[in-house]
Amino acid sequence: MDSAVVSNIKKPVGVPEPTVRRMPKYLNLLKSMQKEGDLFVSAPYIARLQGLDNTQVVKDLAYTGITGKPRVGYSIEELILALEDFLGFNRKHEAFLVGAGFLGSALIQYQGFKESGMRIVAAFDIDKQKVGKEIGGVPVFHLEKFRDLASRLHISMGIISTPAGAAQNIADLMAGWGIKAIWNFAPVTIKVPDHVFVQDTHLYANLAVILNKLTHPAK
Amino acid sequence: MDSAVVSNIKKPVGVPEPTVRRMPKYLNLLKSMQKEGDLFVSAPYIARLQGLDNTQVVKDLAYTGITGKPRVGYSIEELILALEDFLGFNRKHEAFLVGAGFLGSALIQYQGFKESGMRIVAAFDIDKQKVGKEIGGVPVFHLEKFRDLASRLHISMGIISTPAGAAQNIADLMAGWGIKAIWNFAPVTIKVPDHVFVQDTHLYANLAVILNKLTHPAK
DNA sequence: GATTATTAAAGATCTTTTTCTTTATTAAAT
DNA sequence: ATTTAATAAAGAAAAAGATCTTTAATAATC
Ligand SMILES: NC(=O)c1ccc[n+]([C@@H]2O[C@H](COP(=O)([O-])OP(=O)(O)OC[C@H]3O[C@@H](n4cnc5c(N)ncnc54)[C@H](O)[C@@H]3O)[C@@H](O)[C@H]2O)c1
Ligand SMILES: NC(=O)c1ccc[n+]([C@@H]2O[C@H](COP(=O)([O-])OP(=O)(O)OC[C@H]3O[C@@H](n4cnc5c(N)ncnc54)[C@H](O)[C@@H]3O)[C@@H](O)[C@H]2O)c1
Numbered sequence: 001m002d003s004a005v006v007s008n009i010k011k012p013v014g015v016p017e018p019t020v021r022r023m024p025k026y027l028n029l030l031k032s033m034q035k036e037g038d039l040f041v042s043a044p045y046i047a048r049l050q051g052l053d054n055t056q057v058v059k060d061l062a063y064t065g066i067t068g069k070p071r072v073g074y075s076i077e078e079l080i081l082a083l084e085d086f087l088g089f090n091r092k093h094e095a096f097l098v099g100a101g102f103l104g105s106a107l108i109q110y111q112g113f114k115e116s117g118m119r120i121v122a123a124f125d126i127d128k129q130k131v132g133k134e135i136g137g138v139p140v141f142h143l144e145k146f147r148d149l150a151s152r153l154h155i156s157m158g159i160i161s162t163p164a165g166a167a168q169n170i171a172d173l174m175a176g177w178g179i180k181a182i183w184n185f186a187p188v189t190i191k192v193p194d195h196v197f198v199q200d201t202h203l204y205a206n207l208a209v210i211l212n213k214l215t216h217p218a219k
Numbered sequence: 220m221d222s223a224v225v226s227n228i229k230k231p232v233g234v235p236e237p238t239v240r241r242m243p244k245y246l247n248l249l250k251s252m253q254k255e256g257d258l259f260v261s262a263p264y265i266a267r268l269q270g271l272d273n274t275q276v277v278k279d280l281a282y283t284g285i286t287g288k289p290r291v292g293y294s295i296e297e298l299i300l301a302l303e304d305f306l307g308f309n310r311k312h313e314a315f316l317v318g319a320g321f322l323g324s325a326l327i328q329y330q331g332f333k334e335s336g337m338r339i340v341a342a343f344d345i346d347k348q349k350v351g352k353e354i355g356g357v358p359v360f361h362l363e364k365f366r367d368l369a370s371r372l373h374i375s376m377g378i379i380s381t382p383a384g385a386a387q388n389i390a391d392l393m394a395g396w397g398i399k400a401i402w403n404f405a406p407v408t409i410k411v412p413d414h415v416f417v418q419d420t421h422l423y424a425n426l427a428v429i430l431n432k433l434t435h436p437a438k
Numbered sequence: 439g440a441t442t443a444t445t446a447a448a449g450a451t452c453t454t455t456t457t458c459t460t461t462a463t464t465a466a467a468t
Numbered sequence: 469a470t471t472t473a474a475t476a477a478a479g480a481a482a483a484a485g486a487t488c489t490t491t492a493a494t495a496a497t498c
Contacts, residue, residue: 021424024423105321216305
């Protein structure tokens with residue numbers, strides 16, 4: 001009956017995820033401002049460029065611990081460092097990618113990820129045409145080699161860009177091999193143990209929003 | 220002073236976007252169930268597979284207009300048709316893609332988009348190496364040809380997969396040429412007239428969530 | 439035929455996120 | 469020095485979304 005007791009559990013109330021998702025955009029903007037030689041930036045300015053609310057930006061930036069000065073704004077350099085630290089972009093994150101097809105190859109060859117500290121160090125596939133080759137300097141191994149390499153190197157992140165049917169299997173293997181976070185591009189919901197964090201990038205979800213809008217325009 | 224009058228504007232309170240984003244997943248699941256010969260499905264079953272709340276699924280599905288039967292569930296066939304109609308997946312949507320690089324090529328060659336009715340009919344680039352060639356059967360034209368072709372064909376959707384620096388220009392051109400919706404993969408916020416709908420797919424946002432989690436694990 | 443278990447539907451509540459409001463700070467202008 | 473305007477910060481309110489609760493329907497079981 002006294003189920004109210006349950007609410008004693010203190011949830012570690014972190015940073016709102018929408019805030020984290022906005023931060024890379026701030027970081028991008030700040031970096032290009034810095035390149036132009038700017039030293040300070042105000043929240044209203046950022047808000048205007050990003051199409052956001054004023055106070056939203058102020059609150060997001062507050063999570064980095066950096067405070068701005070009235071009538072001046074924030075130090076761009078301070079903010080960049082704080083955002084990079086907050087997002088973990090100033091550390092090295094090595095990742096394995098499984099499924100070196102069209103999408104996988106694009107991810108491997110994308111230079112922009114360097115900005116985030118994330119580096120794809122090896123790819124895995126089961127297609128004999130691909131195994132043994134390199135893509136953009138990254139070697140493609142047979143999937144069998146994953147366990148061996150994952151234990152020797154110290155890999156915390158796995159990227160799944162295989163067809164949907166293989167995704168759950170790959171996720172199970174990754175979880176078993178000590179991967180801490182999975183970035184999943186296959187259009188399925190994968191199940192993993194609690195200590196593994198999964199981030200889905202379901203392109204279909206985005207496309208659905210567009211097609212729904214085109215098909216049923218809001219009045 | 221009487222600014223309360225503003226609140227008389229009736230907002231056309233549509234379907235929640237998170238609901239639209241979940242729908243393609245339901246559709247995927249239902250299609251694979253149908254392939255296995257299943258005829259009915261219950262909301263709790265879907266919820267379990269997708270890691271969602273029971274009532275969430277019921278409410279989402281209610282937006283399609285299809286009602287389920289107690290003790291039986293929903294007709295899979297009815298639901299599939301209703302979801303496809305709702306999402307606009309049962310119509311033809313022709314799209315132009317600008318920026319036929321790594322990511323653009325992956326998108327062009329992705330077979331899965333057929334399921335949604337969306338088809339990339341032409342690609343555009345400024346790289347002479349690419350112009351005049353074909354990628355997966357899709358011709359690559361010089362960007363200059365966009366206006367001409369967009370007016371002759373009847374294209375409602377544009378995909379931006381150019382570097383960030385070019386994105387705003389491309390968006391302006393698309394908006395000028397009557398494109399109704401833009402799917403933007405460049406990591407910048409683009410500005411367009413009100414009647415153009417923009418859907419951003421910022422891979423950085425997803426990566427940031429992962430790296431932030433890896434760097435600062437919750438307690 | 440009555441009972442039970444499963445399910446959808448509708449409504450209420452809670453949580454999260456965004457927006458609005460007020461206050462305080464401070465550089466620049468007077 | 470004083471005033472002004474731009475700004476950050478903190479708090480309140482509103483909006484959106486997710487979850488929980490109750491009710492009603494109905495197929496399967498007894
Ligand atoms: N290409 C896109 O633009 C795009 C868009 C949306 C979603 N996706 C999703 O991304 C995933 C990959 O798409 P793609 O277009 O690159 O497909 P693809 O067929 O080009 O690549 C898939 C790769 O995975 C490999 N593979 C298959 N089974 C495997 C296994 N068990 N272990 C290791 N490797 C395996 C294949 O050999 C192939 O190289 C799919 O789930 C797809 O739905 C892709
Ligand atoms: N590849 C990925 O996995 C990935 C991941 C995240 C984000 N992105 C973003 O997607 C976009 C494309 O990335 P990519 O890796 O395919 O880059 P890319 O360099 O391979 O491709 C870009 C293409 O755009 C063309 N282009 C440049 N300026 C143009 C213009 N003004 N008009 C028409 N075409 C033009 C180039 O010739 C090139 O073919 C970038 O904005 C990138 O930040 C890509």
